[in-house]
Amino acid sequence: MASNDLGRFSDPGLLILASLAGGAKHGYAIMEDIEATSGVHQGPGTLYGAISRLEGGGLIEALPVDERRRPYRLTQQGASFLRQYLASMQRFISIGFERLEA
């Protein structure tokens, strides 16, 4: 899997990356953060499907288990991917607004 191809889980993957950009979190904290910031509820199956792909792609990494919960954090590769993705989204949004206002 290429690191910039998140497959069917592209949206959950991006939401997780954005959540981890704010600091390391375990699964339940990621779910709560995503729900609070974007209003999207991710089920546990969707969440861990995305986590396994992101970890497999080297975009996030696992930290030692803390009381059965394993926190994850963004890798450098993950941060760089998120930055590039958000920058391209920003350009796309700017173009969209410019065209609407023209």
Next chain:
Amino acid sequence: MSPAIRAWLTRLYPPSWRNRYGAEFEALLEECLHSPLDVLDVILGAFDAHLQLLNGENINWRLLNMLNKLRSTVLMVFASYIAFIIAGISLVGVLDDSPMVPLMQTDPAPAFMMAVIRIASVLALLAVIIGGMPLAITIIHHALASDRANIKLLLVPVISFALLVLYFGIVFLIGTGKIQIAGIVQAVQPNNFPLGNRLLLVGLMLIFVLGAIASTWAVWKAISHTDIEQASFHPIGRTVNINLYKFAYFPAVVTSVSMVVMAIATIVWSKMVFSALPQVFSGNFGLWQTSTQPWIYGIIAVMVISCVTAFFGVARGRSALSHA
């Protein structure tokens, strides 16, 4: 949702996925499995995980399988080493006060083989200490910090060692004449080895062997329970990150190779000694003045089985590292 339903839902995922994410996923389900839609999401997630596996898409589970294999390598080599040590100590017991000792003072060939065994045993011990130290420190630290079940397990080797020291203390006091027990003499001779002294020796061997088995079991369980692969150490003010099982792999190989060297040297040494002193082989120089032959064959058999088990573990670790 009940624990049984959560466990059933987790079991829908492929075993390799469960190895990696099962425990944390079940912990998450305890907190967030509220609606039938969440249950459906978990079922779809399991379906997706199977598809991922069929497509050979995932990298991460393989990494976990590698770590599990490396962990089993370390455990198998450690358990084999303990069995080997028990056999080695039995060999020392057979040698003790036998005509084999004077033979080695005059014949350089068996003396050389015994030196090879000693050097290899020091190498094996050093490798076990070097490879096992970071793991032992991490497990003790983790047990003291958060894992109460592991504290009980780690007490097993401590109690076994304390019992052994206590027993040695009693034997020492009997040997110096400070304690006198009916039926036990202060110093045994080949022609005066009473039943009481034999039972005392059997007790010592039992405490040693059972303590070693219980301690190995406890260490095995403690390592299996501890889900830590990496640890940071701070020697002389510098931070060193160690991947515990990868770090232990090379010492495990050194231990296994040393065990093979010891086993071969023991076989060659036995052949030399028994060619020179056939009466020893057919005599009663085994522990507790029992027949020498079954003891030597038994010791060599345990050594060979230990080596084969250790190398099976090393091969697993090698295959895990080469597929990483």
